[in-house]
Each structure stands twice: as C-alpha cells, then as structure tokens.
Amino acid sequence: MTAHTLHDRLVAGIRELILRGELTDGARIPEAALCTRFTVSRTPLREALKALASEGLVTLRPNRGAVVAPLDAPGLAQVFEAKEALERFIGLHAATRADADDLAALEGLHADLAAARDAGTYSEVNAAFHDRLAAAARNAPVQQMYAALQVQVRRARHAINHDPRRMQASLAEHEGIMAALRIRAPLDLAERLARHNAATARAFLAQFDGRA
Amino acid sequence: MTAHTLHDRLVAGIRELILRGELTDGARIPEAALCTRFTVSRTPLREALKALASEGLVTLRPNRGAVVAPLDAPGLAQVFEAKEALERFIGLHAATRADADDLAALEGLHADLAAARDAGTYSEVNAAFHDRLAAAARNAPVQQMYAALQVQVRRARHAINHDPRRMQASLAEHEGIMAALRIRAPLDLAERLARHNAATARAFLAQFDGRA
DNA sequence: CCGGGGTTTTCTGCATTCATTTTTCGGATC
DNA sequence: GATCCGAAAAATGAATGCAGAAAACCCCGG
Numbered sequence A, B: 001m002t003a004h005t006l007h008d009r010l011v012a013g014i015r016e017l018i019l020r021g022e023l024t025d026g027a028r029i030p031e032a033a034l035c036t037r038f039t040v041s042r043t044p045l046r047e048a049l050k051a052l053a054s055e056g057l058v059t060l061r062p063n064r065g066a067v068v069a070p071l072d073a074p075g076l077a078q079v080f081e082a083k084e085a086l087e088r089f090i091g092l093h094a095a096t097r098a099d100a101d102d103l104a105a106l107e108g109l110h111a112d113l114a115a116a117r118d119a120g121t122y123s124e125v126n127a128a129f130h131d132r133l134a135a136a137a138r139n140a141p142v143q144q145m146y147a148a149l150q151v152q153v154r155r156a157r158h159a160i161n162h163d164p165r166r167m168q169a170s171l172a173e174h175e176g177i178m179a180a181l182r183i184r185a186p187l188d189l190a191e192r193l194a195r196h197n198a199a200t201a202r203a204f205l206a207q208f209d210g211r212a
Numbered sequence C: 001c002c003g004g005g006g007t008t009t010t011c012t013g014c015a016t017t018c019a020t021t022t023t024t025c026g027g028a029t030c
Numbered sequence D: 001g002a003t004c005c006g007a008a009a010a011a012t013g014a015a016t017g018c019a020g021a022a023a024a025c026c027c028c029g030g
Helices: A006-019 A031-038 A042-055 A073-097 A100-115 A119-136 A140-159 A164-182 A186-208 B006-019 B031-038 B042-055 B073-097 B100-115 B119-136 B140-159 B164-182 B186-208
Strands: A058-061 A065-068 B058-061 B065-068
Touching (some): A006 A031, A031 A042, A042 A058, A073 A119, A073 A140, A073 A186, A073 B140, A100 A164, A119 A140, A140 A186, B006 B031, B006 B140, B031 B042, B073 B164, B073 B186, B100 B164, B119 B164, B140 B186, B164 B186
Antiparallel strands (some): B058 B065
C-alpha cells in the first residue's frame, strides 16, 4: 500500500476511502480534513484529487471544492453498458491469450468465490477474478479502462442490498465462464461474460432505481 | 479552448503541445520551461502533469521528472485493438440513438472530409467526425474512453507518413459508414467502423513498425 | 585519450505562505 | 418571524521557499 511517492499513496488511499464508502456519494471532500487524515500538506493532496478527477471518481467544482462524483441510475446503467463492450473484448481475447499462470490464478479465485460466505468477500473476490481475466486479455488500454469501470460499479455496491439469490445465480454464471475458459472458447466466453454483466446490471439497477 | 481555470487551460495546453508534436515522444518535460511557456508557477503545472499522467499521455518517473509517454508499435497495436471494441459499441448504438442534430453535424463533417486536401486537415476533420459519432452513441464512459484512445492515435500520426492512397480508401470507407448511418443499420455500422479501424491500424502500423 | 570519483549544479517533491473566492453568521429592516 | 445585507470566517487557487535526490561537471589517474 505504502508506495514510494506520496502521490501514489494518496491516490490509492482516497480511492479506497470512496470505495469503502467512508466518503459517500456527492459528499464534499474537505482538503484540510484529508490533510490531517493522511498527515500531508495540501499540495500533494490536491495533486491526488486532480488525478482522481481525471479518473472520474471525484468532480472538481472551481472555487467550490471537490465532491465524490455522484452516480445516478442512468449513469450506472451507462457504466454497465460500456462494460459490456469491454467484457466481450476480454472474453474474446482472454480465451486465446490466457497462459498457465492466468488459468491457475483464475481457478484459485473461482474456488475462493465459491467458498465466499458473506456478500462483502464475494464482491471482493469477484472483482479480483474479473480484473485477472481482464489482464489475461493482454491489452493494457482495455485493462485500464476496465479497472476504471469496475471502480464505479464497486462504488455503487454500497448503495444497494445484496440479494443472496443473485449471489447464487452469479456463481452459476461463473461456472459457465470457467467452463468456456477451460476449453478456450472465445465466442462462448465473450457471450457468457456479456450476459453475466447484463444480469449483474439488472440486479444493481433494480435496487438502485429506488434511490438517487 | 481557454477555460476559466488554470488547471483546465494547462491540461489542454500541454495535451495540445504533445498532439502537435512540439513535445516529441519520450522527451523529458522540464517543469521550469513549461512554467515560463504558460506563465504560471510550478504548482498548477505539476497538478496538470499528474492529471495527464492519469490520462496516459505522460509518464511520471519519481524524482526524475515527467516524459511524454513513449508509444511503441505493440502499444499502438493494442490501442487500435481496444478501439475496435469501442467502435463496435459506437456503431451499434449510434445507429439507433443519433438524433437529427447528430446526423446533420455528421453529414457536414463528412462533406468537409471529402473536401479536405492535405493530410493534416483530413486527420483533423476525421477525428472530429469520429468523436461526434462517439457522442451520438449516448454513453459518457465510452465517449471518454474513446477520446483517450483517439488522442493516442493522433499522437502517433506525427511519426508516420500519410499515404494518399490510404486517404482515398479511408474516404470510401466513410461513404459506407454514412450510408449505414443514414438507414440506421446498427450491425452494418458496427461492422464498417470495426473494419475502418482495422484498415487504419494496418496503415499506421505498417509505417510505425520501422521506427520506435 | 578514456574512465572514475567527488563536487557543484540543477531539478524534483513537498511544506508554507499569500491572495481571492465562497460560505457563514449576525444584525437590521420590513 | 422571515429576509436581506454586510462583515467575519473559512476554504480554495496559486506562488514562493526549502530539503533531498538526480544529473552534470570537473579534475585526476590510468
């Protein structure tokens, strides 16, 4: 966690604060408070905020401070829609490009996922699994874009209640994903990932529509 | 162009310097020089560099300054590969979601493209056309990711010689793209955009392989 | 003529400080 | 009692200053 540069540490730290829900949606981000929190001066902190703004996690209002970028239902729907395009890409290429290490790691994560009890660890392992799969597609820009979208989804997770039945269905979908990956079936894997994404989107948006 | 905040002005300004080729690939970016160039102090300039780093245009080496992010042939190939995924998405959705304003603007840009004489204006109008098409897909994350990838491509443009025959072929492809758009044919538009992207990628990479 | 070591110089990273804008709070007025 | 206005307080935007690291330079030895 503690990177060599303050900048990296701050970017990761603030992102984590938002992901963990300590900084809630639309909340103001007072520079002074975070400075004392991380024991740094405002200069590096402000640099980190600019970077996170470029990443889409925070919104900078000139002369009026930074807020956690609000994410409403239409915005989240767009995130899932965009993610589908990347999921298809990842499925298509990860099926052929994943090496032995990737496969081993994914099998391990898949086992962890099946063993996950509470929704929190399930989400965490799930994110790790999909990130690893994205890495297996061997395309740096896609991997980076995918990670950014995943962050948005993970952020929204705090605003919803997880349905245990959805967890079961998700796990079943993951079984199919692993099966397609094991036999290296690109089209099948792409299709399964796209549908998995769509199903997750439905589950999220059903909960999310009520609020925001 | 000149935004109200110093930050935006600097980000746009430095990005422009890189796109125009004034800051060449892999070149060090001395903070002091840019400070005098833009008549600002180092603080906002450094913030801008962090933002551009998060955007992928510059690389920050701790304690060793910033450099224009080097882009080699494999990297550029990945950019085009990633762009194909987004092109398909854009074609699929722009075909159904483009409104009258979009269509009018795209017809206008298409006419400008056909009228373009030199490679410079062609590239410029071409980028504007594709950005407008991306906007017509009505998906903010995709639009932003697409813009970032376009920047990488535009940056590589300085390193290659444009083949006039490629310009002709490109224009012909654009005719097909407009035709698919006019009749709102999603699958056809997606396929044409993907092939257009692939053809452009081949033209770029053929030139690019020799160097870098 | 080339390479190595130590010093000087430059440059980056961060803290501090100053100016300007926004927000807040108090009081007067209706 | 609510509202509007103004001053105080706080927060942001930007410049400057300072410590430490990297790079450049110079001098010396081989």
